[in-house]
Each structure stands twice: as C-alpha cells, then as structure tokens.
Amino acid sequence: MRSFNYAIAENKQGLAAALEKGYKIKAGGIDLLDMMKERIDKSDRIVSIAQLKDLRGIRERDGGVAIGALTTLRELTENEMLRRKFPALADSIDNAATPQVREVATIGGNILQRPRCWYFRRAEYDCLRKGGQTCFAVNGDNTYHSIYPMGSCHITHPSNIAPAFVAVGAQFVASDGRTSKTYEARDFFVRPSEDVMREHKLPQNEFVTEIFLPKLPDKSAYVEVKEKQSFDWPLAACVATYADTKWNVVLAHVAPIPVRAVAAESLLGDRADIDEALAQQASEAAVADAQPMTQNGFRVHIAKAVVRRALLKACGKDFTA
Ligand SMILES: Cc1cc2nc3c(=O)[nH]c(=O)nc-3n(C[C@H](O)[C@H](O)[C@H](O)COP(=O)(O)OP(=O)(O)OC[C@H]3O[C@@H](n4cnc5c(N)ncnc54)[C@H](O)[C@@H]3O)c2cc1C
Known part of the structure; x- marks a missing residue:
C-alpha cells in the first residue's frame, strides 16, 4: 500500500475544504482500503467522515x-x-x-x-x-x-x-x-x-x-440467487415494489447500473395482485432484450426467475418453485 495523507473531517465545511484539495472520502473504508491495497486506487489524500454524527x-x-x-x-x-x-x-x-x-x-x-x-x-x-x-x-x-x-x-x-x-x-x-x-x-x-x-x-x-x-411502497419483495449461500454477490437479484397503483421492477447484478425492467412494469399495469401466469409473462418481458456474453447466458434464466419470484413474493404467494 502506498503512503497517504490522512485527515479527519470534524464538520461538513471541513470536509468540503478537504474535497476541494483533492482528498478522497473514507466512510467505513471497506471498499476504499481494498482498492488502495490492490493499488487500483492511487489516492494520496484520504479524509475520514466517521466523526460527522x-x-x-x-x-x-x-x-x-x-x-x-x-x-x-x-x-x-x-x-x-x-x-x-x-x-x-x-x-x-x-x-x-x-x-x-x-x-x-x-x-x-x-x-x-x-x-x-x-x-x-x-x-x-x-x-x-x-x-x-x-x-x-x-x-x-x-x-x-x-x-x-x-x-x-x-x-x-x-x-x-x-x-x-x-x-x-x-x-x-x-x-x-x-x-x-x-x-x-x-x-x-x-x-x-x-x-x-x-x-x-x-x-x-x-x-x-x-x-x-419520499414514500414507502404498499408491497415489496427482494429475491436473489447466489452461487453459494454464505457471503457472495448474487448472480442476479430483483426488487419488486407496488405503490400508487404501479409496479417497479429493478434488477441487480445483471447490468452496469441497477436496471428497471420497464417492459415488465408496463405489462403488469395497475394490477395489485399478480398470479403465477402474469408473473411468468412479466419475467419473460424483463429479459426479452438481454444480450448475454459468451459465458453468461445461464444468468438470463436466473434473472427471469428472480423477477417472477419477487413479484409472487411481494403478493404474499409461494415463490419458491
Ligand atoms: C466480503 C465482502 C462481501 C461483500 N458483499 C456485498 C454484497 O453482497 N452486496 C453489496 O452490495 N456489497 C457487498 N460488499 C461491499 C460492501 O458492502 C461495500 O464495500 C461497503 O458497503 C462500502 O461501504 P463503506 O462505508 O466501507 O465505503 P468506503 O469504502 O469508505 O467508500 C466507498 C466509496 O464511496 C465513497 N464514499 C463513501 N461515503 C461517501 C459519502 N457519504 N459521500 C461521497 N462519497 C462517499 C468513498 O470515497 C469510496 O469511493 C461486500 C464487501 C466485502 C468485503
């Protein structure tokens, strides 16, 4: 690990001043220090924000x-x-x-x-x-x-x-x-x-x-599939929420950003209760525009499964099949 200057921000103004001088924020430091130890992050000025209660x-x-x-x-x-x-x-x-x-x-x-x-x-x-x-x-x-x-x-x-x-x-x-x-x-x-x-x-x-x-949803569920059940990032995960008579379906770990399955959302319309057939159709719509790479086609099927399961789980139905 390279040596670096270390500062502790005591208030927001002090933090802002440090950022102006090119300091990088350390919160818990879990990711930042990993990146520095691997010499991917070459920051030479770090400011801790842990004191900002x-x-x-x-x-x-x-x-x-x-x-x-x-x-x-x-x-x-x-x-x-x-x-x-x-x-x-x-x-x-x-x-x-x-x-x-x-x-x-x-x-x-x-x-x-x-x-x-x-x-x-x-x-x-x-x-x-x-x-x-x-x-x-x-x-x-x-x-x-x-x-x-x-x-x-x-x-x-x-x-x-x-x-x-x-x-x-x-x-x-x-x-x-x-x-x-x-x-x-x-x-x-x-x-x-x-x-x-x-x-x-x-x-x-x-x-x-x-x-x-701004508002918590009326219904919500999170479902993920991992390669191993102890700590690991998912192969695919899905959050489904229902609020103001609309579904929001967002996939994780399948794209460079958390990605909304807009086609699935429009197919679900304003129906508060989702049955197995509709959940299945929505899951197919969610992956219709997926374009896997040479070795990850199997994750399209997993993405489809987590969408279906998240919708059923949000509606209090058996989602484990
Ligand atoms: C073994 C292991 C398993 C993990 N599994 C998962 C997992 O399954 N799912 C998952 O989501 N994550 C997972 N993580 C990642 C972990 O959750 C993140 O590394 C952690 O949440 C980062 O938070 P931190 O406070 O330590 O951030 P830091 O390492 O302090 O900061 C991370 C980045 O955010 C910036 N930053 C932090 N706070 C602020 C702020 N308030 N304003 C502006 N910039 C800021 C920093 O400058 C840095 O660039 C895993 C990590 C490990 C080590």
Missing part, C-alpha cells in the same frame, strides 16, 4: 424516511420500521456481505462502491475503466459480467441494495459544504456508454449526506 441515523420525515449516509448496514437491518414497511430493502441488506462487513460498511459507501469485475480489480489488467483500451471480459471470462449491453465496458453494478432505492424513487441528497443538491436514484448511476470511467454522477467536490425515500 449528523450523517448518521434513520428518521421518518415529510411522509417518507431519511437515512443518513453514514448509517451502517447493521443499523439498517436492525430498524424494525423499515423491516415492516419496506421488507425488500431490509432483505437486500440482510443478504449483503457478512455480519462483520455490515457492522462497518455504510449505506453511502455501499451505493458508491466500485465494480467487482475481476479485470478491473487486478492491477495487471489495464482495462477501459482504468483508462486502458480493452474490456478484457469480451474475450476473457465473462461469467459474472453484464447480460444487458450498455456500452463498451461490461461490469455489473456491485450493490444489491441500490435497486431498492431505484424502485421507490429515492433521492440521494448531496452537499458541497454550502448548498445541498438532490440526485434522483433513477438518474444517478452512469452507463458505460455515457462515461466508461464513472459509475455515478457525484462530482469530486460533493458528498452524500442522506438517502431520502
């Missing part, structure tokens, strides 16, 4: 829920109100990482974590996302890569929690120390076709302060 906590506000960016995944899983009113979010967090990681990892860091692509994570591969000329997944091992083409890089977005925020139309609130700005979760994540070097729209001089959920 007002970035922590879960509050009901204006008919919705505000989650501070520094709230840990463990704190979120222990929140009974969210578990009762937004089970898809609680289930996605229960399934993320390990108890040890969830104790330290923050929700802000989770949505901003870098991709897990094994070529991106290895210093010896100078891939497109690191400024190189090649996406090594195209002719290499692409088992865990995208099944929805969105440009020349084929990562999948690593957060299995972010899709729940996309499904309910959450807002990511950011600050530059002076003013705050709101990013719609649905518009926050960046496709490789827009910019191959970035996964989100947050500029260097801003930090996320909270995630605001």
Whole structure:
C-alpha cells in the first residue's frame, strides 16, 4: 500500500475544504482500503467522515424516511420500521456481505462502491475503466459480467441494495459544504456508454449526506440467487415494489447500473395482485432484450426467475418453485 495523507473531517465545511484539495472520502473504508491495497486506487489524500454524527441515523420525515449516509448496514437491518414497511430493502441488506462487513460498511459507501469485475480489480489488467483500451471480459471470462449491453465496458453494478432505492424513487441528497443538491436514484448511476470511467454522477467536490425515500411502497419483495449461500454477490437479484397503483421492477447484478425492467412494469399495469401466469409473462418481458456474453447466458434464466419470484413474493404467494 502506498503512503497517504490522512485527515479527519470534524464538520461538513471541513470536509468540503478537504474535497476541494483533492482528498478522497473514507466512510467505513471497506471498499476504499481494498482498492488502495490492490493499488487500483492511487489516492494520496484520504479524509475520514466517521466523526460527522449528523450523517448518521434513520428518521421518518415529510411522509417518507431519511437515512443518513453514514448509517451502517447493521443499523439498517436492525430498524424494525423499515423491516415492516419496506421488507425488500431490509432483505437486500440482510443478504449483503457478512455480519462483520455490515457492522462497518455504510449505506453511502455501499451505493458508491466500485465494480467487482475481476479485470478491473487486478492491477495487471489495464482495462477501459482504468483508462486502458480493452474490456478484457469480451474475450476473457465473462461469467459474472453484464447480460444487458450498455456500452463498451461490461461490469455489473456491485450493490444489491441500490435497486431498492431505484424502485421507490429515492433521492440521494448531496452537499458541497454550502448548498445541498438532490440526485434522483433513477438518474444517478452512469452507463458505460455515457462515461466508461464513472459509475455515478457525484462530482469530486460533493458528498452524500442522506438517502431520502419520499414514500414507502404498499408491497415489496427482494429475491436473489447466489452461487453459494454464505457471503457472495448474487448472480442476479430483483426488487419488486407496488405503490400508487404501479409496479417497479429493478434488477441487480445483471447490468452496469441497477436496471428497471420497464417492459415488465408496463405489462403488469395497475394490477395489485399478480398470479403465477402474469408473473411468468412479466419475467419473460424483463429479459426479452438481454444480450448475454459468451459465458453468461445461464444468468438470463436466473434473472427471469428472480423477477417472477419477487413479484409472487411481494403478493404474499409461494415463490419458491
Ligand atoms: C466480503 C465482502 C462481501 C461483500 N458483499 C456485498 C454484497 O453482497 N452486496 C453489496 O452490495 N456489497 C457487498 N460488499 C461491499 C460492501 O458492502 C461495500 O464495500 C461497503 O458497503 C462500502 O461501504 P463503506 O462505508 O466501507 O465505503 P468506503 O469504502 O469508505 O467508500 C466507498 C466509496 O464511496 C465513497 N464514499 C463513501 N461515503 C461517501 C459519502 N457519504 N459521500 C461521497 N462519497 C462517499 C468513498 O470515497 C469510496 O469511493 C461486500 C464487501 C466485502 C468485503
């Protein structure tokens, strides 16, 4: 690991000043320090935000829920109100990482974590996302890569929690120390076709302060399929939510961003109750435009299965078949 300058932000203004000088934020540090140890992230200035207590906590506000960016995944899983009113979010967090990681990892860091692509994570591969000329997944091992083409890089977005925020139309609130700005979760994540070097729209001089959920859904469910049931990122996952007589269906780990299955959503229309036949049709619509790579076609079938199961689970039906 290279040596670096380390600062501790004592307030938002101090953090903003550090960001202006090129410091990079450390929240829990789970992803950032991994990236630095692997010499993928070469930052030489790090600022800890752990002391910013007002970035922590879960509050009901204006008919919705505000989650501070520094709230840990463990704190979120222990929140009974969210578990009762937004089970898809609680289930996605229960399934993320390990108890040890969830104790330290923050929700802000989770949505901003870098991709897990094994070529991106290895210093010896100078891939497109690191400024190189090649996406090594195209002719290499692409088992865990995208099944929805969105440009020349084929990562999948690593957060299995972010899709729940996309499904309910959450807002990511950011600050530059002076003013705050709101990013719609649905518009926050960046496709490789827009910019191959970035996964989100947050500029260097801003930090996320909270995630605001304007309204919790009437029904929701999260379903994932993993290769192994102990800690692992899913092969595919789906969040289905029903609110204001509309379904939102969002897939995780199948594309460079959490991807809405718009064709499935329109097919479901305003029907609050979904039966097996409709869930099956919606799942087929969800994967109709999938274009798997050479080794990951099997994940199209898994994506289809998680959509069907999430819809049935959200309606309280047996989804295990
Ligand atoms: C073994 C293991 C298994 C895992 N499994 C899963 C899984 O199944 N699903 C899943 O979703 N994740 C998984 N993860 C990833 C883990 O959840 C993330 O690494 C973690 O949530 C990152 O949070 P952090 O607070 O440690 O972020 P950090 O590492 O501190 O930061 C991550 C990035 O976000 C930036 N950042 C952090 N907070 C802010 C902020 N408030 N404003 C602006 N920028 C900010 C940092 O600068 C950095 O670039 C796993 C990790 C491990 C080690």
